[in-house]
Amino acid sequence: MNRLLLWKLILLITAGIVAMFYLINYVTVRAEEEMSMLSQAHRNELRGWGREAETRYRSGDMASLQEWLENLQYREETLAAVVGYSIRHVAGSRGLEDRYSGNNLGRDVEWKIHLYFENNPVMEIPFENSDTSFLVLLPDRMRPGSHWQTTRLLLQIFLPALILAIVSMLLYRHIMKPLGSLQRATRDFSRGDFSVRVRPQLGRRKDEFSELATTFDQMAARIGEQLVNQRQLIADFSHELRTPLTRLEIAIESLGKQYPGDPDVQRLYRESRHFRKLTEDTLALAWLDNEQPQLNQETLDLVDLIDVIVDDARFEFPDRNIHTCLPDSAELKNSNHQAVGQALENILRNALRYTPTGEAVEIALGDYPLEGGKAGFRVTVQDRGPGVPEALLETIFRPFFQADPSRNTGQSGNGRSGGVGLGLALARRQLKAVGGEVDASNRPGGGLCMTIILPAT
Known part of the structure; x- marks a missing residue:
């Protein structure tokens, strides 16, 4: 055996796991990066504060600037200031002063905000063409990543679960597709x-x-x-x-x-x-x-059928009694007159054959609910014979099986010949062809009880 399926499964599982780790890392990094950025609305708001501070600063009205900063700090529950800075040459070459840009006083609004820092960063909005900047401690309401912990938990649990579910589905489809074809072929072959x-x-x-x-x-x-x-x-x-x-x-x-x-x-x-x-x-x-075959193309009255079979049996076995308990009618739809009739006849003949002279065989017919709420009928045929050992109750339905061949004398005084073990086997298969079944059990007082279940429709 080439074990190609094994290598396919190894490749698919390995590729799935590698893809899972790569995707989790990629999505986590991207999510962390996206959630580290200030929203565009907050960026615009911070830049607006910077322009307002720059306007008041350039107007020279320091009192107005101070009052505005105090109101801003009170309203946002934060700290804000306008600071200036200058670069002092200490050593080295000169001529690079025009290249100096930026500062280290705070973070630009386009920079990422570290999600794992406990304290809010200081944001800086530099004034235009000036060594002065507006600084503000980022308000709590603007801090990005408020749902980062929940998002990370989802990425660590649900994303791997989703990827593994997809890999499992691919494995299932890869395995079940040929199994499904084999199952359908087996079912068609059995039919x-x-x-x-x-x-x-x-x-x-x-x-x-x-x-x-x-x-x-x-x-x-x-x-x-x-x-x-x-x-x-x-x-x-x-x-x-x-x-x-x-x-x-x-x-x-x-x-x-x-x-x-x-x-x-x-x-x-x-x-x-x-x-x-x-x-x-x-x-x-x-x-x-x-x-x-499925012999289910006729509609018949089970009571009439049993009456005909009983009349024939009474003529053939005049030294036995047959007691019946039947309703007025019992209509069977989608059944077969010949199959049901021959099965009942074989079962009744078998009961009469083993019933001693002068004893009675009892036949009863009644309603019997089937699975799924469907209607059905139950026919019981009880004799007064020797019965059958419990271990052989199912075996008696095998072809050519006789529980005790010595009881079949082969020929009785009235010219009736004994059976060869085909009647019950044939009866079970005939009843199965119309959707019915038959089972045997021993009567408490002696004798055998044959129970026949037939669907009404």
């Missing part, structure tokens, strides 16, 4: 689309995910081919098997006409019918497992 492939959806990507996609495509191609061949085999087998069965039944009927009372001929007839049912059930079970 019967065997032509689905993942590798073309990843484009030129070459990493562990592309290798996984290639492996999935190979698996899908192989399984799809096997399932298609299996479907074709079942179809061919169904066709080829039904033809000789039909000829065999015709031959047995013809033989029965010649020897109407021969018990061997009667037994051949029963075995041929049993073989046909076994074949039909096996093919139906294979079709349901392979195709997983």
Whole structure:
């Protein structure tokens, strides 16, 4: 494995962290610089004070200047003064006097104000063409950076969190994009689309995910081919098997006409019918497992369906009793008459087969609320047989499984043949095809209870 995904993640995480530190430092420096400058309004106000002081100074009215300065200090709760300065040559070359500019008495209004100094700086507005300046201790209301601590906290916490969230989102998208394609392909494949492939959806990507996609495509191609061949085999087998069965039944009927009372001929007839049912059930079970159809295109009355099935069962099992507790009607929408009917028939036959002679099977139908507030019905079929060990309650729904084969004698006195373990397996798959389910539990007083849940719509 080339581990390209590992190197991509290392590169992305490393680049993200480096970018985070660089961006935090850049934004912090820029924010500190911007917040260190006086606002333009305060700069203009300070320059206005300087011009006012210069006007009063040049007028020669020192009393007026003094009064104005005192009023300014009182109003702004600060200190203000007009001072003069001169440069005295001490040593070195002369001739540079005209190049001397500026002073060290205070800060210019265009300079930055240090945010970490506790005391306010002295601001200077020099008079024009003069060695005199207006000095004022910066008023508190003009001090910039009043929200600097909050801003720095935001830059140290929320900015890194934002950058890490962006990096995480990029990582998530980089990983989830191929996983999403694989998930969709798996879902489509499970629904019967065997032509689905993942590798073309990843484009030129070459990493562990592309290798996984290639492996999935190979698996899908192989399984799809096997399932298609299996479907074709079942179809061919169904066709080829039904033809000789039909000829065999015709031959047995013809033989029965010649020897109407021969018990061997009667037994051949029963075995041929049993073989046909076994074949039909096996093919139906294979079709349901392979195709997983949704048989939900009919509307039926569940009560009428149960009545028909019970009438047939009473005719076939005259030595057993069947007690029913049914409402007047129970309409099933988006269902299938054949699937539900055959499933109920198999479950009822199984209950009657294991119920001793003279005992009763109880059938009850009632409303059953489903998840999401949807309406449903619950059908219970309870027998008085030996029950099933708790560990096998789920296993009895497997094909060809019998909890106790010895209980199936293969043939009873009235000519009924025993089961081979397909009825319950077929019933569960048929009910699943219409959105229903079936479970088994032991009755406290002995016997088995089959609970069927069906959606009403």
